[in-house]
Amino acid sequence: MITRFCLICTFLCATCLTNGQSLAQWWLQQADSLAGAGRFFEAGIAYDRVGFEEADSAARLSAVFGKVHCLKQQGRFAPAVQYLNGEVTNIYPDSVLLVLRHEQITCAYLAGQFENALSLLERLPYLHPDRPTETPLTRVVRILSLNELQRWPEAGAAYQQLLAQAGADTTKTPYRQLPRLKSEQKAERLSTFIPGGGQFYAGKPGEAILSILVQSAGLYFGVTNFLAGYYLSAWGVGAALFGSFHAGGIRRSQNLVKEYNSRQVRQFNETVKKEVLKQVDK
Amino acid sequence: MKWLHYGALLLWMSLSGAYAQPPISFGREWQFAQYLADKEAVTEAVYVLERLEPLAQTNAQRDSLNYFRGWLAYTSKDLTVAHRKLLSVSATSPFYTKSRYFGAYCLAFVGNRDSARVAMQTLPTPDSTFRELKALQLGGLALLQRRYADYEAQRQSFTYRSYALVNEQQRLNRYDSTLRAEKRRSPLVAGLYSAALPGLGKIYAGKTKQGIAAFLPILSLGLLTYEGLRKDGPRSARFIGFGSLFTVFYVGNIWGSILSVKVKRNEFRREYDNKILFDMHIPVRNLLN
Numbered sequence: 001m002i003t004r005f006c007l008i009c010t011f012l013c014a015t016c017l018t019n020g021q022s023l024a025q026w027w028l029q030q031a032d033s034l035a036g037a038g039r040f041f042e043a044g045i046a047y048d049r050v051g052f053e054e055a056d057s058a059a060r061l062s063a064v065f066g067k068v069h070c071l072k073q074q075g076r077f078a079p080a081v082q083y084l085n086g087e088v089t090n091i092y093p094d095s096v097l098l099v100l101r102h103e104q105i106t107c108a109y110l111a112g113q114f115e116n117a118l119s120l121l122e123r124l125p126y127l128h129p130d131r132p133t134e135t136p137l138t139r140v141v142r143i144l145s146l147n148e149l150q151r152w153p154e155a156g157a158a159y160q161q162l163l164a165q166a167g168a169d170t171t172k173t174p175y176r177q178l179p180r181l182k183s184e185q186k187a188e189r190l191s192t193f194i195p196g197g198g199q200f201y202a203g204k205p206g207e208a209i210l211s212i213l214v215q216s217a218g219l220y221f222g223v224t225n226f227l228a229g230y231y232l233s234a235w236g237v238g239a240a241l242f243g244s245f246h247a248g249g250i251r252r253s254q255n256l257v258k259e260y261n262s263r264q265v266r267q268f269n270e271t272v273k274k275e276v277l278k279q280v281d282k
Numbered sequence: 283m284k285w286l287h288y289g290a291l292l293l294w295m296s297l298s299g300a301y302a303q304p305p306i307s308f309g310r311e312w313q314f315a316q317y318l319a320d321k322e323a324v325t326e327a328v329y330v331l332e333r334l335e336p337l338a339q340t341n342a343q344r345d346s347l348n349y350f351r352g353w354l355a356y357t358s359k360d361l362t363v364a365h366r367k368l369l370s371v372s373a374t375s376p377f378y379t380k381s382r383y384f385g386a387y388c389l390a391f392v393g394n395r396d397s398a399r400v401a402m403q404t405l406p407t408p409d410s411t412f413r414e415l416k417a418l419q420l421g422g423l424a425l426l427q428r429r430y431a432d433y434e435a436q437r438q439s440f441t442y443r444s445y446a447l448v449n450e451q452q453r454l455n456r457y458d459s460t461l462r463a464e465k466r467r468s469p470l471v472a473g474l475y476s477a478a479l480p481g482l483g484k485i486y487a488g489k490t491k492q493g494i495a496a497f498l499p500i501l502s503l504g505l506l507t508y509e510g511l512r513k514d515g516p517r518s519a520r521f522i523g524f525g526s527l528f529t530v531f532y533v534g535n536i537w538g539s540i541l542s543v544k545v546k547r548n549e550f551r552r553e554y555d556n557k558i559l560f561d562m563h564i565p566v567r568n569l570l571n
Contacts, residue, residue: 044326045318045326045329045330048314048317048318048321048323049314052313052314083321083323086321230513231509232508232509233506233510233520236502236503236505237506240502
């Protein structure tokens, strides 16, 4: 009787102890092997199963990192931010939460959510007052996000800080030579008073010459027709052509300046990105 | 010795539990798909449900599967899949009522209005609110199809007492009045107006700015043609060039005016179709979601 009772107890205990946990472990192994085989979508689902099977916090945490890795491998950075939003909960110790938050910040930057990345960075010291929250990665994300948002004075200060911490020469920084952006308003004014002037200013002399030629042709047609007594043609064709090309030239010069500025910003950001990564690699 | 045996047994059970492939059951997988959907991982949930199809043995399981697949398709705005799946849920399912209403609405939304009418005629009506909801759906569909007599018949069932329906019922009544009062403009008249005065046909069609914008260049070309005729004669290149341009613009404007009547009518219809569909949708969501 006692033996039977013990056997029943053993069976029940073993089932309760192993069922949920072993399932979670099994799915974790499956997920790892799928991720290893490059099947990231299926691996992501297998990692989700670990959370679904109510695994212990260690297995669950492995699954969270695995899932985020899979989402990143698929280029789904925005879903990764959203997923981590749900996973950053108080079931994990403070040190783990900090790592998860760092992961979320990286994903936010990779998703192009620069404001979100900065906002998450700003919250770190308040959420983890007892630990250092800055890492080389967070510094890089801060500089690059500020850069993308064209907040160059702040980005420059953060870069100086990075150089100082790395013990590098703080005088050599790309922020000493910020990209010179051109004014759309200036281009508009130039094109209004000097045909083609806005295009020259935007760095497109070919387009400027073309603009001068077509506006001159309209004007020439208008004047010659007027002098020949074709007043309606002078007005309806000459003046209309001149007016249309003139107005078009103004709009075009503004667009050219916009394109020029975004090209300059992109180039500058690329330079900074390379410099920052070089500093981190050291 | 006995305790040693128990220990060995416990160890064996642990190991066998840890490495055996877990059995896949329909209910558990369905719950997992629900778990994924709650986490807004819709693509993953759909993947799990698609792999679950061969496991659905009973009608109840198939219904649950169709309902959930349809619902996920509805939430991700894939309404063609949504109505196909939702309308295949059988009457014995607890999801039947919800599936029928949403499936029929999806059919109406994707433009299968006749099929939607057939589906809506068999909508379940467990109580008086649902009877009114069904009348509202059929009424809305009648308005979408511009079957005013049918709308009038459905409107008799409106009591204007249910909080979930009263605003939509009143709005449908307003749409009915507006649609009935829609002025039927003739493309032929628009064309004739534009022949008499360029741009006037577009103003008649309800596109005033386009009418003015068409009038000015045609007037300019007309004046240039007149100048060419007056100064250089009918055989001059100036007269022939501007005259040809004037003719092209003049005829093009007449054709454009004819089309603009149809364009304006379509815009008006689309605007009201969207309003009607919106007001059909809100009570279904409020009462069944």
